[in-house]
Amino acid sequence: MKFKTGLLALLLALLAAGQAFAGVTVPADSAQLQYIGRIDFADRARPMLSWPGTSIEGNFTGASLAVKLDDQQGKNFFNVFIDGDYSKPVIIAARKGSATYPAASGLKAGAHSFLITKRNEGEEGGTFFQGLELADGGKLLPPPPRKQRHIEFFGDSITTGMGNESPDDGPDHLLKDKNNFMSYSSITARALNAEAHITSQSGIGIMISWFPFTMPDFYDQLSAVGNNDTHWDFSSWTPDVVVVNLFQNDSWLIDREKRLSPMPTDEQRIAAYRTFVQKVRALYPKAYIVCALGSMDAVKEGSKWPGYVRTAVDQMAAQGDQRIDTIVFPWTGFGGHPRVKQHQANAAQLTAFIRQKMGW
Template identity: 60%
Template sequence: MKLIPLFLLGVLGLTSIASAEPVQNIGADNPQYLYTGRIDFSDKKAPQLSWPGSSIKANFTGTSLAIVLDDQLGKNFFNVIVDGETQHPYVLEAKQGEHTYVISTALKPGNHSLEIYKRTEGEEGATHFKGLVLDKDASLLKPPARPRRRMEIYGDSITSGMGNEGADNGADHLLSEKNNYWAYGAITARNLNAELHTISQSGIGIMISWFPFIMPQFYDQLNAVGNNDSQWDFSRWTPDLVVINLFQNDSWLTDRDRKLQPHPTDEQKIQAYIDFVRSIRAKYPNAHIICALGSMDATANPTWPGYVKAAVARMQQENNDKKLDTIFFPFTGYGQHPRIAQHKANAELLTAFIEKKMQW
């Protein structure tokens, strides 16, 4: 395959693809695309992706491939996985506005698979997908089958994959090193062959965040770009399993930085967690809910895991909720966001836990 350097992507025109042959645009409303995630289809010819892990899969023929995206802020990154090459995907850096990104002009003749996967999150803005550009005689084939199992995760920067591709001794704030594909939840979903919706935002908490909105105000949105009035229709997609990994930012901002005043009592922290989990349970009466925490320093001592345990025990007793469990990812002593090695380890723990609980 021929990789086009990132600095040229969006600059090359359509004639750069197989210039001796006419090219065709396969619009985003073609029924052969397989979309995954909370995606806004109000414009079917330009569906909007904003949540991390939102993806588009397709099977196609031909020897060339380009992607048409219209990005809001020019801060998003995508994995473009061709023919199952997950270890070394094309990393597409979206430019602001509408551009055509040439992925390859030298694919082997025949059938190919494609996944376009949003590495970044709503903090980096939304992106409209406007279709693929293929060879003149190429076509989309039947898409891959949608997994029958369904998972949903609510979380913060850990769940988003903030800094997971950074060097162990390096910074972890670079957008190019935020890769939700290798976050623990996404790895777990692939391990279990489950379709995953990731509802996460770096810096968010249940009681307090690093910005003026919290997860109870954010979890029900269709659009992940900040706090907004968009509404996700929960009847569109119902998970079998929900994982909630929150309270890391609450632990920092309440106990460490004392940002929430008056300072909440232990009982208020437990009640805030209960209130959020009950809001999820109201949406999904039959789903199994796993309340997780870690693997950053909120699990360095028993205090915050204790709040989660107390909340779950109370809901199990008061609501007779038998589909409610806890899991905690151990703090390794590493002071920054988890790197891919830690995400893989946490995914192994979560995968084994789910396999046992769900009989998957």
């Protein structure tokens, strides 16, 4: 009798365990998932996220949510926000290869929302999204309506958010401290209720970068993983506003590091910037273009680099471009990459500027 009782208890325990792990699989190609950003859908069952700030959101029922990822290098980090609580993200530190990551449990009955955002950028490799796991009986609901306003950012580490969550006296380079969600770019987009595409790469410049390719080589890619032959379809998503925040790395590499020989003249620097912005203008003839610079030492007192940007913009305006302007984020004297508080200040400045120009 004891044997039969023990066997029954074991069977019941196994059954309970099976029920606990039972769940509802949501495939990555579900029409009720909302994707935002330059995402590679070559395989709809496992789209690849590589650009900072790319995101997936949706609504669901059930007591739990888990995220299934296949990461190329094991270096990517993601935020998962539940029910619009941006103050308490679940942070996924993706391991190399395929894995399932719990993101929420013990949720109350009824509808819930989720937002998954990529914290870092293409230099950490791409991540294939393989779908979701909901609690047994849970289901995916129709997604929220898409935002009607669109902003695209072309930038470097400042736009990405390199080191923004590091302490002021901490290092800038740790992957865990890079969070695009709290960069000026993403903060501005949220403040303006706009979808954002963050086309940025730490270390990149217009004339020269800390690696062999520049933004004019990089800006038209579908994948942000290095310099590659993928092609973004610019007709698939059109921004109302474009923010260009480049030249910080050029200032270091040209003036400080002397990496270009012969040294480019002022006129050549202005022409290089103008040529890139004209490429953007050709792609987006109706967009309002904001040529930004800062808030690192390229804008410190005595720097010529803000003047290069202003002159290039003035030249384009003189040629008839009336939907373009300049904004400079002030340098605070802080020697590292901007921290969250500086990003918030820059976002407030940019948000007010765009509201004025666009009537938003």
